[in-house]
Amino acid sequence: MTASGEISPPAPAADDAALVARMAARDPAALREAIARHAGALGRIAFRMTGDAHEAEDIVQEACLRLWDHAPRLAARHPAGTSAAAALRLSGWLARVVTNLAIDRLRLARRISGEDVPDHADDAPLADARIEADQCGASTRALVLALPDRQRAAIVLTYYEELPNAEAAAAMEMNIKAFESLLHRARAGLRQAFAGQGDAQ
Amino acid sequence: MSVNEQDMDEQARTPIVPGSPLACALDDFAVPELSAGFAEKVAAAAQARPPATLAPLPKLRRSGGGRGWRLGRRIAIGVTCFGALATAAAATGLIERFDLPVPSPEKVWASIIGKPATPAPVAAPVAVQTPADPAPAGLAPVRIEGPIDTPEELGEAFRRIEEVRQGRIAARRQRIDQRIESEIERRRAAGQRVPTPEEEARLRQRIEEARVRREGARSDRIEARREELLERVEQGEALTRKDIMRPLREDARTPEQREVIERLRRMSPDNRREALRQLPPGQRRELMEAWRQRREERMRAAPDEGKPPATERPAQDMTPPLSASGTPPAASPR
Numbered sequence: 001m002t003a004s005g006e007i008s009p010p011a012p013a014a015d016d017a018a019l020v021a022r023m024a025a026r027d028p029a030a031l032r033e034a035i036a037r038h039a040g041a042l043g044r045i046a047f048r049m050t051g052d053a054h055e056a057e058d059i060v061q062e063a064c065l066r067l068w069d070h071a072p073r074l075a076a077r078h079p080a081g082t083s084a085a086a087a088l089r090l091s092g093w094l095a096r097v098v099t100n101l102a103i104d105r106l107r108l109a110r111r112i113s114g115e116d117v118p119d120h121a122d123d124a125p126l127a128d129a130r131i132e133a134d135q136c137g138a139s140t141r142a143l144v145l146a147l148p149d150r151q152r153a154a155i156v157l158t159y160y161e162e163l164p165n166a167e168a169a170a171a172m173e174m175n176i177k178a179f180e181s182l183l184h185r186a187r188a189g190l191r192q193a194f195a196g197q198g199d200a201q
Numbered sequence: 202m203s204v205n206e207q208d209m210d211e212q213a214r215t216p217i218v219p220g221s222p223l224a225c226a227l228d229d230f231a232v233p234e235l236s237a238g239f240a241e242k243v244a245a246a247a248q249a250r251p252p253a254t255l256a257p258l259p260k261l262r263r264s265g266g267g268r269g270w271r272l273g274r275r276i277a278i279g280v281t282c283f284g285a286l287a288t289a290a291a292a293t294g295l296i297e298r299f300d301l302p303v304p305s306p307e308k309v310w311a312s313i314i315g316k317p318a319t320p321a322p323v324a325a326p327v328a329v330q331t332p333a334d335p336a337p338a339g340l341a342p343v344r345i346e347g348p349i350d351t352p353e354e355l356g357e358a359f360r361r362i363e364e365v366r367q368g369r370i371a372a373r374r375q376r377i378d379q380r381i382e383s384e385i386e387r388r389r390a391a392g393q394r395v396p397t398p399e400e401e402a403r404l405r406q407r408i409e410e411a412r413v414r415r416e417g418a419r420s421d422r423i424e425a426r427r428e429e430l431l432e433r434v435e436q437g438e439a440l441t442r443k444d445i446m447r448p449l450r451e452d453a454r455t456p457e458q459r460e461v462i463e464r465l466r467r468m469s470p471d472n473r474r475e476a477l478r479q480l481p482p483g484q485r486r487e488l489m490e491a492w493r494q495r496r497e498e499r500m501r502a503a504p505d506e507g508k509p510p511a512t513e514r515p516a517q518d519m520t521p522p523l524s525a526s527g528t529p530p531a532a533s534p535r
Contacts, residue, residue: 028244035240044232053233060235061243068247140229159217159227187217194223 017085023071042098048156049102051145063097095171103149151186348439355434
């Protein structure tokens with residue numbers, strides 16, 4: 001369950017393979033269908049990673065375009081009707097791309113600004129006026145954004161997107177043990193920051 | 202780890218419980234919807250892309266610390282495995298079998314603190330078995346410096362050498378007496394039969410006869426050798442220490458070898474056998490080879506003496522040399 005609404009049920013693997021095959025055949029309708037299926041979850045991941053709605057939309061768009069570009073290769077690797085096609089999880093593939101793109105953007109922003117972006121609240125006007133107005137939401141956002149990039153990604157994928165640890169680890173291209181260790185550190189950091197907020201209030 | 206840290210660690214292992222204050226706070230992180238027409242915009246952008254465009258996928262994002270830790274862990278595992286293998290090989294004596302020198306901890310420590318290493322462990326049993334040395338200074342090898350080119354100088358060298366030789370003969374005789382007495386004492390303490398005074402006298406006489414026979418043959422050889430050297434000096438040849446001392450095989454050995462042999466000589470046969478077994482294989486081989494050469498030389502030099510005394514055989518092959526009457530060996534090991 002997420003704060004923004006319903007989670008779209010994961011598409012069957014066979015559908016994913018068929019969708020990729022259609023995209024490989026350069027069918028724009030297939031891309032629209034993939035966007036309709038996955039863009040919501042990808043947008044949530046990207047926004048919670050970056051805290052910026054415009055940046056999140058850019059990231060999702062970039063991920064969808066990469067899916068379009070790589071569709072022929074994916075289709076060749078997972079031909080429809082084979083066991084390889086059953087192994088294809090488009091949601092996992094896209095989540096990995098979005099997570100990596102988000103971490104890239106955060107690192108780039110840190111290099112350009114020369115400041116430690118996640119460690120302080122963003123003073124610039126927020127992209128979404130509703131969130132800007134919501135003081136409670138801003139403090140929660142600060143709580144999540146204060147986490148280091150990868151810990152934040154672990155929390156976003158497992159808590160907000162409710163991915164199993166194995167899938168989240170695959171999305172972050174980590175082995176399960178390392179991911180669980182990362183997740184433990186992320187939870188500890190969150191709890192500590194949350195306790196700190198409570199003390200401050 | 203403090204109590205607070207333990208609590209935090211346990212909390213970190215448990216997932217965020219829905220409905221908890223933290224979960225409620227996290228759920229407040231609302232997400233805006235994607236803009237209207239997002240799918241159309243992306244589809245249009247995709248169709249507008251040139252066919253050759255293939256953006257590379259983002260690479261693996263690993264923090265530097267993680268890679269360092271993995272590398273460090275591999276290095277640590279490698280070092281540990283190597284150490285375990287080396288320790289196992291050293292413990293089983295595998296390294297010494299390949300003639301690789303393995304320094305003992307004493308030698309390593311001595312090299313660190315700059316002091317000479319303590320004697321090898323084979324010397325341990327000597328403390329119990331070693332009789333008092335009657336004249337250690339008299340048994341020291343003769344030092345000859347510079348060339349000898351006159352008969353007088355050569356005579357003086359022979360005199361000093363003879364002094365040392367006689368001192369060694371006396372020390373050897375004393376050792377034989379001590380061993381006979383200690384063996385009799387041992388048998389008496391163990392309740393075994395001891396030789397009667399007549400048997401003991403006969404035994405001592407036999408030993409003395411064997412010694413005289415051996416010393417006589419050796420003296421003949423030395424005398425012949427000295428005459429030869431004297432002739433060379435009289436012909437104007439200058440002799441060096443090597444020319445004079447060469448026939449004395451004992452002095453031709455390295456100081457380390459001499460020390461080891463001397464220690465082994467003073468041991469009882471059992472202890473000697475055990476000490477030889479404990480020696481490093483390389484050193485043991487050298488000693489055995491030296492013994493073997495010595496025996497061959499002796500047999501070549503005195504073929505009429507027949508089989509060499511049992512004490513001339515390598516100690517490893519020796520059985521405790523008791524005579525028929527159960528008394529100690531007829532001659533001291535050399």
